[in-house]
Amino acid sequence: MKKQILFRLLLALLLLGLPNSICAQESKSNTINESIRLETDRIFDKLVQIRRNFHQNPELAGKEIHTQQTIKKYLQDLGLQVETDAYGYGVVGILKGNQKGKNIAWRADMDALPNDFPDKADFKSKVQGVQHGCGHDVHLAIALGVAEVLSAHKNELHGTAYFIFQPEEETFAGAKNMIQKGWIDRYKIDEIYALHVTATPVGQIMVKSNELFAYQKELHMAFQTALTEEEVQQLSAKIKQLLVRTSNGSKPWEIQSMVDPAIGLASPNTIFADYCIAEEHFRAYPKDGAFYIDAEVYETDAARLKEIIPAVKRLIQEQGYGSRLLSVSFIKQNPTVQNDPKLTQAAIDFLDRLYGKGFVVSSYGQVPYFNDDFAYFQQKIPGVYFFLGGSNFNQGIIAMNHAPNFEVDESCIRTGVGAFSSLLFDRLK
Ligand SMILES: [Zn+2]
Structure with a gap:
């Protein structure tokens, strides 16, 4: 008799309560993701402007003074807690959601390159011999965008998001020094994510588990x-x-x-x-x-x-x-970027569910010549580093990092902010 009651109760739950709660959860997350998309569209032009500001005012590793000031002001205007003592000219923006959850970091690199290539953009570098030839200006705009989009959803947001603006990536010093100064021990981060724009087609997100570079x-x-x-x-x-x-x-x-x-x-x-x-x-x-x-x-x-x-x-x-x-x-003997297999798969599954199967492209190879000191963070915290396509071959825009004709189709900012705001929102739960 007891068993029968239990069985009936379970059945009732299954038929009524459980599916309803799953449906409710799904529709809630659909609403959030739609709202993230709309917010991304709303701020897109502003993000393009700020990217161009960084592009015009590039700073070499260890000299990211203007960059730090701009980021600090942007994050403070969003109401984030802002810390500038992590290392060098780094900035950490802390966004606490109103719901309980995890601690997740998003990292963007800040520095430019000692280049003097012809740049056909209207917003070319004002600093002779210094250019954003690796796309870190785009990374900064995307990270600020994700911070703004998630701030707009603070009430529904779980956990705490940390936006790490890391200096001195090109010299491979920034991440290592942030860690040595105890930054990680201070915050107990559960997962960490980052991206790099690259020569693949604009808006394409590409990733693989384990080594991304040689x-x-x-x-x-x-x-x-x-x-x-x-x-x-x-x-x-x-x-x-x-x-x-x-x-x-x-x-x-x-x-x-x-x-x-x-x-x-x-x-x-x-x-x-x-x-x-x-x-x-x-x-x-x-x-x-x-x-x-x-x-x-x-x-x-x-x-x-x-x-x-x-x-x-x-x-x-x-x-x-x-x-x-x-x-x-x-x-x-620098370490190389090592994507956590479980988190990589979870990110692929989530983004494919959101945007359709195949939205995230798997990489089957390892890129030579490049690397990223994000690898140091991954030695301490499981994390994933994505490639975000920035080339528009029809328009002759080739986002081959460090190349003399490096250019980025800015619409990748929209893809980056939308996709990674949704991913972070989901992972923070
Ligand atoms: Zn780079």
Whole structure:
């Protein structure tokens, strides 16, 4: 009898209460996401203006003074708690939702590049020799946009969102120093997210679990006595022959191929998986009575990294330089972006549910030459780093970071703010 009552009760719950509450929850989240979309549209022009302001007033790593002031004012106007003691010219905006939830951070980098390329924009850099050639101005506008959109939903917002505006990304110092200064211990962040605009089609969000970039190592070979130019060239060629590995004669150093539908990142047949490449010209120089040869190496497979130094040593000995060789080491050992597999999948599932299956494009490869010091945050907090497409090939806009003709289709700001405001709102619950 008891069992029967329990069964009836459960059935009643299932038929009436439970589905209703799921429906109610779903329709509530649909309403929020629609409201996020409308708010994103409402502030879009303002975000474009602020992006252009950053673009016109770029600042190098360690000198992000105007950038810091602009961000600080924007966040204070939104009513956020603003802290500027995290490290350097960094800013942290703290938005507390009115509902209980998690602590989630969104990180944007602030610095520009020491470039002086021709820029056809009306809003070109006013600072000679400094340009936003990596798109961090776009990242700043998106982060401010997400902060504004979520502020507008503070009543429904769960947990606390932390907007980290990180200085000195290009020098790989900002994230590391923020962590060393105890920033992370102070806030107990559960998850952390970031994005980078890149050369893929405008508005396309691309991601993969684990490594997004190849491991970037700087090989450093020290000799007792100087090698002649010819010896350096011969030895460099041999080392390249030893290390370079690509699939079926492909050329993953041709970075522009990353947007090629057949062999680019989005193709299961991508040439950007399982490779090792070395930079074209090795640098040879005397210093303090010794002689050095340095070379950047990009390897996709973490397990193969430890083989590089012993293999190069053996080769140098085989080539007859054994008695002159002092050491072979890595002098640059930056960590690489490592996306948490569970959070990556959760983000893909959520965004695909919201915008339709396939909205998020999976990357099958690892990008060479680039990296991001966001990797340091990911060593402490599980996180996901997304690529956001900024190219508009029909309009001749190619968002290839650091390239002389780097340009961004600003409509990616709308996609970034809308998608990631919804994602953060959901993850904070
Ligand atoms: Zn960058």
